Amino acid sequence: DTGVSQNPRHKITKRGQNVTFRCDPISEHNRLYWYRQTLGQGPEFLTYFQNEAQLEKSRLLSDRFSAERPKGSFSTLEIQRTEQGDSAMYLCASSQNPGGYEQYFGPGTRLTVT
Amino acid sequence: GESVGLHLPTLSVQEGDNSIINCAYSNSASDYFIWYKQESGKGPQFIIDIRSNMDKRQGQRVTVLLNKTVKHLSLQIAATQPGDSAVYFCAENIGRGYNKLIFGAGTRLAVHP
Numbered sequence: 001d002t003g004v005s006q007n008p009r010h011k012i013t014k015r016g017q018n019v020t021f022r023c024d025p026i027s028e029h030n031r032l033y034w035y036r037q038t039l040g041q042g043p044e045f046l047t048y049f050q051n052e053a054q055l056e057k058s059r060l061l062s063d064r065f066s067a068e069r070p071k072g073s074f075s076t077l078e079i080q081r082t083e084q085g086d087s088a089m090y091l092c093a094s095s096q097n098p099g100g101y102e103q104y105f106g107p108g109t110r111l112t113v114t
Numbered sequence: 115g116e117s118v119g120l121h122l123p124t125l126s127v128q129e130g131d132n133s134i135i136n137c138a139y140s141n142s143a144s145d146y147f148i149w150y151k152q153e154s155g156k157g158p159q160f161i162i163d164i165r166s167n168m169d170k171r172q173g174q175r176v177t178v179l180l181n182k183t184v185k186h187l188s189l190q191i192a193a194t195q196p197g198d199s200a201v202y203f204c205a206e207n208i209g210r211g212y213n214k215l216i217f218g219a220g221t222r223l224a225v226h227p
Contacts, residue, residue, distance in 0.1 A: 004157075031213075040219065041220075042217025042219055043158065043203075043215075043217050045214040045215065048213055055213065056214065093157075097213075101146065103215060104160055105150075105157035105160075108157045
């Protein structure tokens with residue numbers, strides 16, 4: 001499978017704990033995006049990388065959230081001191097820019113904070 | 115803030131009929147639009163895209179129409195099949211650089227035999 005992969009697929013954590021998610025983009029894609037999706041809503045943009053550089057962050061990305069893409073390949077999204085409001089599906093997407101521009105999404109990581 | 119919206123939250127169609135899913139966008143600066151299909155428990159799946167310099171684009175069984183005058187986007191699915199049942203999102207790219215997408219809330223398509 002050469003699509004976008006995300007791990008873990010599901011994560012249950014207690015409030016106050018830290019969690020980290022991983023995304024492996026399509027190998028030739030230089031852009032990587034993180035989105036958050038709550039039930040019944042469309043995905044909301046969080047941040048994106050061009051290679052290893054983080055170029056934009058949404059106001060949704062509070063200081064408890066941090067994302068990295070150290071070698072320009074896989075990326076991690078960490079949430080510190082999780083809150084119940086962080087419960088959502090965290091989606092990763094990748095694209096080639098310049099190129100096709102269309103963003104291809106992974107299956108997501110569903111986070112439940114109890 | 116500006117966002118992509120959808121007219122109908124749920125659309126029910128008979129198998130074999132054509133489906134039309136509508137979307138209104140509010141940002142006249144948007145220059146790129148994508149339709150995604152999302153099945154339960156899965157990530158959004160790319161269906162078709164269109165740039166603002168076009169008003170129509172066709173794919174396999176799908177057609178996207180863009181009306182910039184009224185800021186309206188539609189997805190037409192021909193001969194709808196049970197496997198088309200899902201939530202459909204339109205998304206817009208605002209500004210240059212194709213660096214993020216703004217999604218609407220989605221329309222659920224239910225295909226009945």
